[in-house]
Amino acid sequence: MIHSLIEEAQAINWYEQRISVEKDREAKAIMENAQKEEFIHFAMDPEFLLRKKDKWRTAAKNILFKPGDIPENAEKAADKIE
Numbered sequence: 001m002i003h004s005l006i007e008e009a010q011a012i013n014w015y016e017q018r019i020s021v022e023k024d025r026e027a028k029a030i031m032e033n034a035q036k037e038e039f040i041h042f043a044m045d046p047e048f049l050l051r052k053k054d055k056w057r058t059a060a061k062n063i064l065f066k067p068g069d070i071p072e073n074a075e076k077a078a079d080k081i082e
C-alpha cells in the first residue's frame with residue numbers, strides 16, 4: 001500500500017508537469033480531469049495506512065488539518081509517538 005501511495009503521488013506529479021507545459025486547452029482539460037482521479041486514488045491509500053498503524057495515525061492527527069506552524073505541530077507530534 002505504501003508503494004501504491006508513492007505511485008499515486010507520482011501520477012499526480014506527472015500530470016502536474018504535463019499540464020504546466022501543455023498549450024492545447026482541450027488536452028490540458030483532459031489531463032486535469034485525469035489528475036482529479038489520481039487525487040482520489042491517492043487519498044484512499046493514506047486512509048488505509050492510517051487505519052492500520054498507530055504511529056502514522058498519531059502523526060497525522062497532530063499535523064494534518066491543524067492550524068498553526070507545521071514544523072511546530074510536527075515537533076508536538078513527535079513527542080506523542082512512542
Ligand SMILES: [Fe+2]
Pocket residue numbers: 008011037038041042
Ligand atoms: Fe491512480
